[in-house]
Amino acid sequence: MRAFLRTQLWPAIALLAILTLITGLVYPAAVTAVAQLAFPTQANGSFIVVDGKTVGSSLIGQYFDEPQYFWGRPSAAGATPSNPGGYDPTSSGGSNLGPTSRRLIEEVVQRVDALRKANGNAPIPADLVTASASGLDPDISPAAAAYQVPRVARARGMTVAAVQALVAKHTSGPMLGFLGAAHVNVLQLNLALDGLLQPGS
Amino acid sequence: MTNLEALVQGLTLLAAILLATRPLGGYIQRVMAGERTFLAPVLRPVERGIYRALGVDASREQAWTSYAISVLVFAFVGILVLYLQQRVQELLPLNPGGVGPVAPNLALNTAVSFETNTNWQNYAGETTMSDLTQMAGLAVRNFTSAAMGLAVAMALVRGLTRRGIRTIGNFWVDVTRATLYLLVPVAFVAAIVLVSQGVVQSFNPAALVHTLQGGTQTIPVGPVASQEAIKELGNNGGGFFNANSAHPFENPNGLTNWIEMFLILLVPFALTNTFGRMAGDERQGWALFAAMMLILVVAAVVSTASEIRANPLFPSQVSTALGNMEGKEVRFGAQTSALFSVVTTGTSTGAVNAMQDSFLPLGGLVSLFLIELGEVAPGGIGAGLYGHLVFGAILAVFIAGLMVGRTPEYLGKKIEAFEVKMAMLAVLAMAGSILVFTAIAAVTPAGTSALGNAGPHGFTEILYAFSSMTGNNGSAFAGLNGNTPFYNIAGAVAMLIGRFAEIIPALAIAGSMAGKRAVAPSLGTFPTTGALWVGLLIGVLVIVGALTFFPALSLGPIVEEFLLHAGKVF
Numbered sequence: 006m007r008a009f010l011r012t013q014l015w016p017a018i019a020l021l022a023i024l025t026l027i028t029g030l031v032y033p034a035a036v037t038a039v040a041q042l043a044f045p046t047q048a049n050g051s052f053i054v055v056d057g058k059t060v061g062s063s064l065i066g067q068y069f070d071e072p073q074y075f076w077g078r079p080s081a082a083g084a085t086p087s088n089p090g091g092y093d094p095t096s097s098g099g100s101n102l103g104p105t106s107r108r109l110i111e112e113v114v115q116r117v118d119a120l121r122k123a124n125g126n127a128p129i130p131a132d133l134v135t136a137s138a139s140g141l142d143p144d145i146s147p148a149a150a151a152y153q154v155p156r157v158a159r160a161r162g163m164t165v166a167a168v169q170a171l172v173a174k175h176t177s178g179p180m181l182g183f184l185g186a187a188h189v190n191v192l193q194l195n196l197a198l199d200g201l202l203q204p205g206s
Numbered sequence: 207m208t209n210l211e212a213l214v215q216g217l218t219l220l221a222a223i224l225l226a227t228r229p230l231g232g233y234i235q236r237v238m239a240g241e242r243t244f245l246a247p248v249l250r251p252v253e254r255g256i257y258r259a260l261g262v263d264a265s266r267e268q269a270w271t272s273y274a275i276s277v278l279v280f281a282f283v284g285i286l287v288l289y290l291q292q293r294v295q296e297l298l299p300l301n302p303g304g305v306g307p308v309a310p311n312l313a314l315n316t317a318v319s320f321e322t323n324t325n326w327q328n329y330a331g332e333t334t335m336s337d338l339t340q341m342a343g344l345a346v347r348n349f350t351s352a353a354m355g356l357a358v359a360m361a362l363v364r365g366l367t368r369r370g371i372r373t374i375g376n377f378w379v380d381v382t383r384a385t386l387y388l389l390v391p392v393a394f395v396a397a398i399v400l401v402s403q404g405v406v407q408s409f410n411p412a413a414l415v416h417t418l419q420g421g422t423q424t425i426p427v428g429p430v431a432s433q434e435a436i437k438e439l440g441n442n443g444g445g446f447f448n449a450n451s452a453h454p455f456e457n458p459n460g461l462t463n464w465i466e467m468f469l470i471l472l473v474p475f476a477l478t479n480t481f482g483r484m485a486g487d488e489r490q491g492w493a494l495f496a497a498m499m500l501i502l503v504v505a506a507v508v509s510t511a512s513e514i515r516a517n518p519l520f521p522s523q524v525s526t527a528l529g530n531m532e533g534k535e536v537r538f539g540a541q542t543s544a545l546f547s548v549v550t551t552g553t554s555t556g557a558v559n560a561m562q563d564s565f566l567p568l569g570g571l572v573s574l575f576l577i578e579l580g581e582v583a584p585g586g587i588g589a590g591l592y593g594h595l596v597f598g599a600i601l602a603v604f605i606a607g608l609m610v611g612r613t614p615e616y617l618g619k620k621i622e623a624f625e626v627k628m629a630m631l632a633v634l635a636m637a638g639s640i641l642v643f644t645a646i647a648a649v650t651p652a653g654t655s656a657l658g659n660a661g662p663h664g665f666t667e668i669l670y671a672f673s674s675m676t677g678n679n680g681s682a683f684a685g686l687n688g689n690t691p692f693y694n695i696a697g698a699v700a701m702l703i704g705r706f707a708e709i710i711p712a713l714a715i716a717g718s719m720a721g722k723r724a725v726a727p728s729l730g731t732f733p734t735t736g737a738l739w740v741g742l743l744i745g746v747l748v749i750v751g752a753l754t755f756f757p758a759l760s761l762g763p764i765v766e767e768f769l770l771h772a773g774k775v776f
């Protein structure tokens with residue numbers, strides 16, 4: 006028994022305590038220190054500040070349904086009757102509906118109807134009728150942006166070409182040409198439309 | 207993204223892993239043998255201090271029984287402390303969200319989950335865990351459970367390759383070295399790179415944001431990057447946020463996504479080279495590498511082919527160009543999401559950048575089958591190597607031996623009844639846990655009331671849950687609400703079986719093989735390098751997996767794929 010305590014139980018307790026100190030306190034503290042010194046904006050959430058007010062994070066999507074803004078994707082994050090739009094960062098997640106789910110198909114049909122009412126009868130890019138994985142997807146596909154250009158231009162009294170130029174400016178290809186997919190950051194694009202995006206942010 | 211871009215992405219990942227395997231494999235071999243490496247000036251004193259505090263003589267090795275007891279005691283202490291930590295987290299510091307104690311059966315499930323390298327999560331991190339619990343509890347287990355897996359793998363390889371020594375290493379030394387020299391330094395560098403791309407690392411409270419349309423948004427941050435790095439490197443997979451690596455704060459762009467996939471695959475593949483070096487013939491390691499990589503590549507191709515399809519039940523006005531985007535992020539797209547799903551289930555990671563539950567049936571089937579193969583392509587950190595050796599190599603030489611009617615040999619030692627019995631014990635325990643728990647859940651209200659989807663997809667949710675927990679993977683068909691007493695407790699049992707009913711037989715094999723005399727290779731010795739061996743290895747793994755799980759898979763994703771095309775919804 007004494008041997009067990011000395012050669013098994015004590016090493017287990019001591020090793021857990023020491024590794025908790027090293028990997029649970031020293032390691033994250035060191036990462037935090039370097040991160041806050043070298044990359045403070047990114048480390049704190051890539052927030053966008055306009056006139057002293059935080060209007061969002063460039064990495065976190067917001068809900069848009071007004072015609073003069075580009076709309077993001079359907080969101081299942083915290084979507085409740087009181088917050089039908091979702092995009093609640095305190096409860097990230099997808100719909101988790103399977104491909105043969107009746108509810109999924111019904112929801113997609115409803116979204117298709119709503120989009121056609123607002124945008125006309127062009128084919129609808131799939132990302133605009135499907136809920137994202139995080140519910141906070143900050144992006145839409147270039148096709149989904151192009152699809153909304155006429156509506157936004159009409160609502161703002163801008164020319165289609167002017168809106169298209171802004172969309173092009175906020176479209177990113179796959180990183181390095183092959184990592185991930187092309188995308189348009191919805192919040193940054195909408196800030197640019199409002200003339201609020203400061204250069205460099 | 208185009209399929210060509212997706213191919214380039216996959217090939218660059220493969221090439222990077224191929225290039226890293228030999229140098230890292232050699233580094234791990236030297237570290238675990240106690241040789242001096244470039245970090246020694248800084249870490250040697252820390253290492254010595256740890257042994258002194260533990261009262262451990264680093265030069266004294268353990269027999270397999272003593273080694274196994276150390277594994278179990280360390281795991282039990284880890285579970286107990288993590289359980290208590292969750293229960294009293296509101297009394298401890300670093301709780302900016304002011305979250306209360308975690309409920310007992312959820313705390314048990316979570317403690318077992320992180321201690322067994324599973325990281326199955328029946329909770330949403332944002333609202334359930336304090337920063338301290340995440341950082342000094344859950345993320346610590348990400349290190350220790352990974353180090354434990356690596357330790358057991360080293361012990362097994364020592365047993366297989368040693369001549370005339372009955373001991374298989376010192377558990378405390380193995381865990382210490384794996385953590386200090388491998389996991390902490392790599393995770394540190396990776397975490398900083400991730401932060402540079404937008405992964406958050408901050409102890410600020412949640413930010414209140416005034417949105418463009420006049421609403422508000424509460425955006426929590428936290429020490430995410432430090433956890434993200436080890437979560438991928440240690441094949442743990444537990445997300446800081448509920449949405450896991452689909453959350454933009456965990457995985458903000460295509461580059462971080464590639465880095466995270468690289469981190470996941472890095473050590474499991476490198477360990478094949480460590481194994482080869484310890485066996486005195488690196489080709490032995492490359493054979494395992496090839497078997498693992500071939501399975502992984504085929505799985506990636508099939509899963510991608512599945513997910514670039516559009517859901518045929520969608521209205522015709524929806525363009526089919528982007529593929530299946532339900533539960534996926536635009537910045538990754540269908541192909542990158544499919545690749546990540548294969549990387550995470552081929553290993554024991556279980557991190558996700560897209561929701562598995564919303565994959566088309568064929569894509570979900572690939573993930574499920576990779577887990578049910580025993581996560582051997584390439585498997586978890588350490589667990590992949592010992593799983594591959596136990597499920598694959600030992601059974602494969604046994605079957606080859608049966609075919610020619612002579613006693614099988616592996617690495618110059620005879621494989622006899624005891625080893626094959628232990629290997630079969632591990633195979634049966636895993637299959638039994640998955641199938642019996644699934645069967646119970648499928649016919650009881652406690653099991654079926656938690657489902658998020660109906661029809662065959664609902665059955666898949668159950669089968670996936672117990673495959674993932676038994677396999678110590680941790681990814682989920684997350685429509686299933688696992689936070690019920692039944693799933694919390696049955697899941698904890700499944701995770702313990704999956705972990706220790708594989709570790710103990712592996713160590714028993716190590717002990718038995720360590721004591722055996724080497725036999726000289728003869729004309730009848732089946733060579734365990736080369737294409738024939740790789741083929742046999744893959745054949746045994748896939749056939750054992752298929753025979754065991756085909757009936758269950760037929761009731762889930764296979765029948766759902768047919769019903770999808772027949773236009774049936776549930």
